[in-house]
Amino acid sequence: xxxxxxxxxxxxxxxxxxxxxxxxxxxxxxxxxxxxxxxxxxxxxxxxxxxxxxxxxxxxxxxxxxxxxxxxxxxxxxxxxxxxxxxxxxxxxxxxxxxxxxxxxxxxxxxxxxxxxxxxxxxxxxxxxxxxxxxxxxxxxxxxxxxxxxxxxxxxxxxxxxxxxxxxxxxxxxxxxxxxxxxxxxxxxxxxxxxxxxxxxxxxxxxxxxxxxxxxxxxxxxxxxxxxxxxxxxxxxxxxxxxxxxxxxxxxxxxxxxxxxxxxxxxxxxxxxxxxxxxxxxxxxxxxxxxxxxxxxxxxxxxxxxxxxxxxxxxxxxxxxxxxxxxxxxxxxxxxxxxxxxxxxxxx
Amino acid sequence: xxxxxxxxxxxxxxxxxxxxxxxxxxxxxxxxxxxxxxxxxxxxxxxxxxxxxxxxxxxxxxxxxxxxxxxxxxxxxxxxxxxxxxxxxxxxxxxxxxxxxxxxxxxxxxxxxxxxxxxxxxxxxxxxxxxxxxxxxxxxxxxxxxxxxxxxxxxxxxxxxxxxxxxxxxxxxxxxxxxxxxxxxxxxxxxxxxxxxxxxxxxxxxxxxxxxxxxxxxxxxxxxxxxxxxxxxxxxxxxxxxxxxxxxxxxxxxxxxxxxxxxxxxxxxxxxxxxxxxxxxxxxxxxxxxxxxxxxxxxxxxxxxxxxxxxxxxxxxxxxxxxxxxxxxxxxxxxxxxxxxxxxxxxx
DNA sequence: TTGAAAGCGCTAACAG
DNA sequence: CTGTTAGCGCTTTCAA
Numbered sequence: 186x187x188x189x190x191x192x193x194x195x196x197x198x199x200x201x202x203x204x205x206x207x208x209x210x211x212x213x214x215x216x217x218x219x220x221x222x223x224x225x226x227x228x229x230x231x232x233x234x235x236x237x238x239x240x241x242x243x244x245x246x247x248x249x250x251x252x253x254x255x256x257x258x259x260x261x262x263x264x265x266x267x268x269x270x271x272x273x274x275x276x277x278x279x280x281x282x283x284x285x286x287x288x289x290x291x292x293x294x295x296x297x298x299x300x301x302x303x304x305x306x307x308x309x310x311x312x313x314x315x316x317x318x319x320x321x322x323x324x325x326x327x328x329x330x331x332x333x334x335x336x337x338x339x340x341x342x343x344x345x346x347x348x349x350x351x352x353x354x355x356x357x358x359x360x361x362x363x364x365x366x367x368x369x370x371x372x373x374x375x376x377x378x379x380x381x382x383x384x385x386x387x388x389x390x391x392x393x394x395x396x397x398x399x400x401x402x403x404x405x406x407x408x409x410x411x412x413x414x415x416x417x418x419x420x421x422x423x424x425x426x427x428x429x430x431x432x433x434x435x436x437x438x439x440x441x442x443x444x445x446x447x448x449x450x451x452x453x454x455x456x457x458x459x460x461x462x463x464x465x466x467x468x469x470x471x472x473x474x475x476x477x478x479x480x481x482x483x484x485x486x487x488x489x490x491x492x493x494x495x496x497x498x499x500x501x502x503x504x505x506x507x508x509x510x511x512x513x514x515x516x517x518x519x520x521x522x523x524x525x526x527x528x529x530x531x532x533x
Numbered sequence: 534x535x536x537x538x539x540x541x542x543x544x545x546x547x548x549x550x551x552x553x554x555x556x557x558x559x560x561x562x563x564x565x566x567x568x569x570x571x572x573x574x575x576x577x578x579x580x581x582x583x584x585x586x587x588x589x590x591x592x593x594x595x596x597x598x599x600x601x602x603x604x605x606x607x608x609x610x611x612x613x614x615x616x617x618x619x620x621x622x623x624x625x626x627x628x629x630x631x632x633x634x635x636x637x638x639x640x641x642x643x644x645x646x647x648x649x650x651x652x653x654x655x656x657x658x659x660x661x662x663x664x665x666x667x668x669x670x671x672x673x674x675x676x677x678x679x680x681x682x683x684x685x686x687x688x689x690x691x692x693x694x695x696x697x698x699x700x701x702x703x704x705x706x707x708x709x710x711x712x713x714x715x716x717x718x719x720x721x722x723x724x725x726x727x728x729x730x731x732x733x734x735x736x737x738x739x740x741x742x743x744x745x746x747x748x749x750x751x752x753x754x755x756x757x758x759x760x761x762x763x764x765x766x767x768x769x770x771x772x773x774x775x776x777x778x779x780x781x782x783x784x785x786x787x788x789x790x791x792x793x794x795x796x797x798x799x800x801x802x803x804x805x806x807x808x809x810x811x812x813x814x815x816x817x818x819x820x821x822x823x824x825x826x827x828x829x830x831x832x833x834x835x836x837x838x839x840x841x842x843x844x845x846x847x848x849x850x851x852x853x854x855x856x857x858x859x860x861x862x863x864x865x866x867x868x869x870x871x872x873x874x875x876x877x878x879x880x881x
Numbered sequence: 882t883t884g885a886a887a888g889c890g891c892t893a894a895c896a897g
Numbered sequence: 898c899t900g901t902t903a904g905c906g907c908t909t910t911c912a913a
Contacts, residue, residue, distance in 0.1 A: 242889070461809050
């Protein structure tokens with residue numbers, strides 16, 4: 186049993202109501218306030234949030250459910266959400282589903298039981314479907330993976346356009362047999378695949394997309410087999426940081442040089458993409474904006490529940506590095522201070 | 534106002550106590566139970582956790598405070614903690630302090646207010662000090678950074694020994710001017726520095742340690758200046774993954790080849806350390822064991838609060854890769870399927 | 882400016 | 898097996 190407001194009231198010789206008023210900065214005479222503060226300090230009192238939430242019916246809590254916290258994209262978004270939440274006096278309940286629908290369902294139930302004020306969610310494909318059929322009981326904003334669904338507010342990247350940018354770039358560099366590996370558990374993966382396929386066809390090329398579990402291992406395994414086979418591509422697009430890492434590992438394992446044997450481009454401008462080999466060409470997402478936008482959509486809805494669902498579509502930025510520059514002088518590489526030197530520097 | 538146990542009771546034609554018993558799998562007649570379940574389903578009832586926690590005085594919550602969730606070490610530990618917690622029917626409150634003592638203090642206060650069952654904590658140096666003076670009100674296990682303190686249970690790496698292993702390895706490879714960059718905000722950083730210094734002196738070498746904020750940028754900046762100056766080392770040890778990344782970036786920026794111009798070794802076997810350049814030599818931490826051990830120490834203490842504090846010291850594993858193998862044939866590299874091919878493959 | 886008292890949703894005696 | 902009831906710690910009328 187821990188120290189309660191009652192103990193403080195006793196010690197200060199006032200009623201619990203007065204202590205409560207002191208805590209909430211209500212109208213209390215200065216000397217009374219002082220006595221109460223003294224008692225609080227002496228006893229080391231801390232309010233019990235469960236009791237407060239029960240009484241006020243206000244959890245002051247934002248739920249954040251992401252698929253994989255190892256993905257720097259989600260750590261950045263999470264940080265943005267957390268900052269905005271704390272500025273508004275709310276706490277954040279962060280949950281990690283690992284792309285597992287069972288865990289996702291469990292966490293959604295938890296959010297319900299915590300009576301969260303609002304939810305920010307990057308759903309799996311399967312969950313996205315369920316969300317349309319069984320709408321959530323509280324305000325929610327979908328991030329990264331919204332699909333077509335118009336039921337919820339959402340903040341997403343223009344995935345089709347970003348995939349098209351990558352294909353276009355590779356095409357201009359002279360690549361034709363361009364393959365792609367895409368995460369199979371998210372709407373985002375599918376959208377990037379669709380954008381890739383459309384862009385390939387528009388250029389008279391044959392798309393060769395592969396849907397995979399979004400993990401390093403799955404990417405490495407699939408690419409190893411692909412590269413060893415007869416239909417090995419000369420360039421590859423990976424739909425997220427984990428698959429991109431898998432592609433690089435597979436290329437190394439099979440002794441394929443990047444970009445001369447295999448050009449590589451992908452999504453997510455993670456730190457390591459800059460230092461590996463000649464640097465990897467990637468689409469950088471406006472992670473900070475995504476988190477910030479998600480929170481403002483959420484707060485808007487909390488203030489005005491009747492609002493029609495809004496979808497915010499942001500654009501990625503293509504950062505060209507050496508991994509896609511086989512045919513041109515390295516000097517053309519943008520956003521890279523010393524592309525060739527950097528690459529050469531890594532060699533014994 | 535949401536659906537409560539009272540609504541369910543009404544709908545099912547029973548008392549709230551009976552509903553409560555159904556929820557906790559208490560003794561209830563089969564047909565009554567069925568009626569209650571039907572009512573729960575029909576109403577979409579979900580128990581209110583705040584109320585339950587208030588009543589039972591049992592938060593069923595483990596707090597987890599880490600310094601930086603971007604650090605794969607902490608994501609892995611976090612995952613281990615979460616798994617163990619859920620097996621025990623507890624939830625996890627994950628907080629990220631970003632090495633900021635203010636945030637750390639705030640979260641500690643939050644834990645208190647949430648009345649958490651127990652806490653797992655990777656404290657900053659400053660906090661570690663305070664924890665000795667003002668002991669926490671609830672069971673806590675320190676991970677990664679325990680210092681000397683004997684007040685709490687802890688799970689740590691043998692940091693001195695690990696640093697020594699790295700120095701020894703570099704020494705055997707023929708390096709003599711070995712520098713080191715260490716995180717200044719954690720006991721762990723300091724211990725690794727001490728281990729490094731001791732090991733250098735034992736070999737008659739002059740240690741040259743630099744304490745830095747544990748970030749990529751700080752590492753890159755410090756190393757850039759260091760490498761450009763007259764006292765540039767021929768080998769460098771980085772005390773964590775972020776500083777290691779900074780070192781690699783600085784080397785690239787200045788056109789220093791790894792390992793011929795600069796040998797590099799560090800801590801944390803992150804995915805990217807395997808694919809960058811010739812591969813980086815690192816100390817791999819038993820991340821899974823750390824999380825698991827922390828949770829069992831915590832559960833032990835919950836069952837038996839009188840226990841004397843225990844300290845579990847685990848050993849790291851040295852994974853040798855090309856970044857420290859200047860003088861020997863690459864074939865000697867362990868744990869690497871195709872070291873030279875892999876490295877060569879990255880070059881245009 | 883302060884206190885008394887009701888009640889948020891739930892569990893756990895206790896009684897039947 | 899089931900219902901009645903008290904009370905967890907807090908906020909918030911309503912009176913004084």
